[in-house]
Structure formats: structure tokens, C-alpha cells
Amino acid sequence: MKYIDEFNDPELAQRLLDDIRATVTQPWAMMEVCGGQTHSIIRHGIDQLIPAELELIHGPGCPVCVTPLEMIDKALEIASRPEVIFCSFGDMLRVPGSNRDLFRVKSEGGDVRVVYSPLDALTIARENPDRQVVFFGIGFETTAPPNAMTVYQAKRLGIANFSLLVSHVKVPPAIEAIMQSPSCRVQAFLAAGHVCSVMGTAEYPSLAEKYQVPIVVTGFEPLDILEGIRRTVQQLEAGEHTVDNAYGRAVPAEGNPAAQRLLADVFEVTDRSWRGIGMIPDSGWRLAPKYRDYDAEYRFMVSELTTAESTECRSGEVLQGLIKPHECAAFGTVCTPRNPLGATMVSSEGACAAYYLYRRLQPARGEVTNVG
């Protein structure tokens, strides 16, 4: 498959690894923001292959992990209503709310459907004019334009029985919050490639300067990730801190202007509470007032719900890179993919699930294990 196979070439991977090894002279800690990158790293064993001096801290790049608990509970409430067909990406079905998840709602009679695209939800709305169709619009800047276009179409075509439950989050405010954390150990960032395909690279130079960190825009195939690491290490060793684009084939510097224009029309910036991290100002998007008629939160008047996070769950610390999953006492004992306490264990690329899936065999290189 073009644009995939070439970037999975083991021989080229070896050359990248050799170059990284030859460049490293001291320990460095870098964070990959995107959950998809975490998945790729652990799935291919990249963190096992890079020199022991390099530490990859898994960042809060999974919208499943960071969707606020209150928002999950709102989704569950709406999905439980008999007139609603609740459509969602597959990732969200097992994210635990205060006391259940969408799977449980489905088992109790809720009409919960997995779709590939928000446009599929719009189609379902047209085909079921006597039902209310709600789409769970979560994600980072990559998913925001698709969700925006869907609600834009709904309004334009007058598909009145469709509404969007919005919980979008943005990457740059998360980077700020992480760098401002007193216990922050991150010295560089592998920026999320597809987020930058949409937003471009303009938001990052000020961050690189303010926090003196290299920021390398990185893709998702194994060679892309190794190249992102390689360029990051080069900067770190040279004492540089600039924005470098290692994913040029999919990221022009200006990003996607058409998408950005629509985002400005459909969404407005808002404060968002990130699960496990807390409130980050101006870190999310909600529907603009002119789209209020299509906003599920308003249509269903979901009142303030009492939410209760598990006290044992340390997802927050994992998300910020402060602890590794196996340093949490609940990891692998009370909290497993089978019975997750927090979102990091549910999501296929939440750091805890990734560790549980791929790392149970032996301790990760250079790390102390602490089981239970």
C-alpha cells in the first residue's frame, strides 16, 4: 500500500536507529502527544529499540482519555432516552462514566450505534426522521473539521432531528499545561502529525521558544516516529529548540485553510476540563451560538450531574507523564482492560492499556517494576 509500506521498511528503520544511537550522548525525555503515536510505538516495540538513554513519555493525546467525566455522563443520559439513536466512534463505547458505559446503556435498551464517520450519523438521521439522532463529537483538531462539516450540512439541509454532543480539545493548551506543571520532566515534544495537517505549525514556535523545547511534527508509521525521534535528539544534543516538520508529505506549514475557516464558523473556543488533568482554559471547542439548535447539550437540557471518579485511578498522573502505568498500584490488579477504572485503561492507546497489552512480558528497558 503506497505511503504505508515504504514507511515500514525494517532496513531503513535500522539506519534511523543507528543514527539515533550515534547521536545520543546523554539521557533525554521526550513526549509524544498523540495517542495514535503511542499505539504505534508500543505495537512495533519502538521504545524497546531506541537507546536506553531516551525516554518516551506518553502524553494526553487520546481524546478518549481526556473527555471529561461529566461529558461521558451526559452522553450516557442522552443515549438512555428512548427517542434517541446515539451514534459514536467505537473508542467511546467502553469509556467508563461515573457508574456505567455506553455498552451497558445498550444492554439496557438504548439504541447505541458505532459509526465510522459523523456523516454516517447524518445518514441515519435522514433515514429515521421520527427519532432523534445524536453524534458524540469528540476528538482533537483532526476530528473537529469532520464534526464541524457534519453539523454544517445538517443545518444547511435542514436535518432537524440531528444534533451534535461536542467535546473537542486542542493540543497547544495541553502542551502549555504540561510544561507549567512543577514536576514536568519533558524536554521535547513529538507533535501530532494529523493535528498539524489541519492546523499547520503556526501555534508551535511560540511554545518552543517560551519553554525552550524542540517540537518536531511527527507522523505515525514506524519510520516516521523514528525520524521524529532522530530529529528531536539532534536538536536536544545541539541545544536547539525550534519547530521542525518531519511529516512534510502530509503537513504543509499552513495546514488546511478550508478546514480552519469552517472551524472558525462552527466552533468557538471554550474552557475544557481534561479528565485526570483538570481545567485548562481555552483548550476546547464548543458549538458557536448560531449552531445552538444543533447542540445536543441544549436540545436535551442535560442538567448538572453528580460525577464520581474512582479514587484509586491515577489516570491523571499517567496522562501527564508523571508516572508510568505499572507504577500505579491498581495496574493489572484491580484495573485491567477487562475492568477499567479509568479512561487510560479503556482506550486502545491509553497508556495503561498499551502497557497492559504489550509490556506484561518483561519490564520496559531501564525501568523499575512495581506490581501491586
Added chain:
Amino acid sequence: MADQPPLDITGWSCPLPLRDSPTIVMGHGGGGQLSAELVEHLFLPAFANPTLAGLADSAVLTIGGARLAFSTDSFVVRPLFFPGGSIGDLAVNGTVNDLAMSGARPMYLSCAFILEEGTELATVGRIAAELGKAAEAAGVQIATGDTKVVDAGHGDGVYLNTAGIGLVPAGVDIRPQRATPGDVVVVSGEIGSHGIAILSVREGLEFGTAIVSDTAPLTGLVNAMLAVTTDLHVLRDPTRGGLATSLNEIARAAGVGIDLVESSVPVPPAVANACGLLGLDPMYVANEGKLVAMVPRESADEVLAAMREHPLGRSASIIGECVEEHPGMVTARTTFGGTRVIDVPVGEQLPRIC
């Protein structure tokens, strides 16, 4: 870095069964951990017996002097007709294959229909016709059956159950517990086609593809393998839950570890690309015309050659081996030399956006 003892993995599962769901959820049908817990904590306590304890695809019984294999399977697939087959094909081949996985010659099937009031007669007729054709192709007879009708709104059109019996030849003892360190792991062909064919026509996910279900009766292929040696250790058809789930079940039943080489697992490019699009792992996608075998090392090459001579085994490949290390666990060496654990899924595998 101090030397750490290996992690103790034996206690790593939820200690309290079914505690988080008082009702059946879709995951219980996924063939993964939830399904296994339903069996272990709800069904086995109710009617455990030595025969059932083997928990193989089919039970091998000795009645009079004859060794019989006996199996049952239910079919709830949606849609009823999909690229490459129908629920009728699955109903025959599914049970025929369960019997063949004991090395048996499948002979007779029962077939029960549960029909929803309002289902078109033409639909039922078409399913019955395809079922009949599949039975003929598999060399089995439908010996007995039953029909029930449920109220409209209480079923999904058509559900089928088939049960089957077959004769197990002398000297054949094929069951998961027989997997032994040193055994070679062989898969009969490319994986993932059935599950992807079904997804390609499922609402909300549909996509265009030439991939069709691989549903097929495996009796002939198994006979070709038995002709080389009757001492095959394990046969399993990796249906729901995919290759990963079957290998984990075998590893656990036998108390062996399994090491795979990821690049050796054959996957059709279109299946790999569909999985890439939806964020799925082919290792967990259902197959309906494939088998995985644990073969004693000394016979492996010959068995592989015999498989490749058979139409259903042309792409047969050695994908790994059974080992003493990490008993009960399946691992795979990635194309880059890393190692990953191939775990049992909790419920059904879902498409993802991340």
C-alpha cells in the same frame, strides 16, 4: 538498572467475576474474556462434568466401541447474506469444522430454525437452499431439525443452531491440552477475510471491497494432514475473536507459551488495509474457513507440504512455535525486532478513530 525478577503474570485478571454488569452485554458474545467468564462462572458451575471440562471445539465421546465427536454452534450473523456466503453456509461449515478440529469425519447434523414473525418466506427458503448445498458440499446429512417462531420485534429475522456428530479415527487424539513445547504452529491460509467481509456490509461502517467470506468445510484439508501423521496435537478453527483468541485458549489449556513471528502471519492486502482504515488488528478478526494447527516438529514440513497440495491450504504457513516460557501467554516478534504480547480481547473488537 538492577536486575528484576520476571513479572508474575498469573494473577493478572479481574478477581471478581461479572461484577461490573448485571445484564448481558454484546461483549459476552465476542468470544473473548467476557465470553469465557460467562462460561466459567455461570455455565460450568451449573452443569460441569469431565467431558465438558475439556472445553474444546467439539467433545469426543466413547459410546459402545465407537469414538464420536459431538458439537453445537449457533448462528446469529447480520446481515443474513454477505459477500461470499450466508448464514446457511456458516451453519453447516461452522459445525462441520468444529467436528473436523477433533480429527473426526463429520456425518450428521441437526438444524434448528428460530424465525421472527414477519420474516419473508423467500428469505427462509433461500437460507434453507444454501444450507442444503453446503451440507452436500461438506458430505454431511441434515438428519433432524426443529422450527420455532418468535413474536415480531423479538428476533433479528433468522437465528440458526446446528449440532453435529462425526467418527474419530483410531489413534487420533487432537485437543488443545496436547500442545507441547517444540510444536510448530501452522495456519492454513490468509486470515481476516470473513470478519472484514461482514463489516464491509454493516451499517455505519460499510465499504467497497472484493474480500469475501472464506466460509468452507475443512474436512478434506484435515484428512490430508492426518494422512501424513495421525499424531497432530491441536487443531482449531479461529472464528470469532480471531487467531489471537484461539491461540490464547490453546496456550492456556495446555500451559504452554506461544511465540509468533508477525511477518509470517499471512494477511491479504485488502484485509490489512481495511483493518488499517478502521483501526482493527487482523489477529482478532473472524475466519470461517481456516485452521491453526500445533504439529510435532518432526512432521511439520511434511504436514505443511500436504496442506499446500490441498485447495484450502495453498497459502498455509508456519507462523511460530510452542515454548516453555511464559505459559498461557502468546507473544509475537514484530518486523522491527520488538516483542508484543497478543492478549485476549475483552469483548468484541471495535473500530477506533485514534
Added chain:
Amino acid sequence: MCLAVPGKVISIWDQDQTRMATVDFGGVQKTVCLEFVPDIAIGDYTVVHVGFALQRLDEASALATLALFRELGELDLEFGDAWQRAAAEAGASPHKQDRGGTTEVA
């Protein structure tokens, strides 16, 4: 986030005044919305996320990146031994270059 997969545009049409395409992903075809990539043409490759094309893939850039990877090994082959020898003789570790003070970010 962002499972986005490269695919080839094989046909383009209009649906409710919205530009849509059939994109082929190596044997899998999906209907994709092209509204964010108005300049894309049949035969182009695009990266697709949840049914939307987000960027046209730049082939020249991809080829340049791959060429760079290939060069890495070759440079080492051509020069590596000589550098290592010289460095070893000088008593320093190979490939380390003095790039000025490094700033450690706390």
C-alpha cells in the same frame, strides 16, 4: 488521535452540492468527503480521517524523506570507519561533535 490513512482518489462526484469521492485504500473503497481539499484530482493520494480527506499527500516530499533515510546508511558506510578510527585515536567517542553548550531544560 487521528487514525488517518492514505488512499487514492478514483472518482469524484457531487452530492447535495457537496464534493464527494470514492477513495481506494489498496483494495478497500470508501466514500469520502472532499470539501476540505478542493484542489484534489483523480489519481491524487490523500490522507483520510473518519470519512474526510484532510490533506493531499505530497509525493515529492515523501520521496525526499525516503531518500534521506537511505542516505543515512550510506554516509556511514562511506565515512563511518574513517571517523571512528580517527576519533578512537584522538581518545574521544565516535560521532560526537562539539556543538557548543547544551541547555538542559529542567
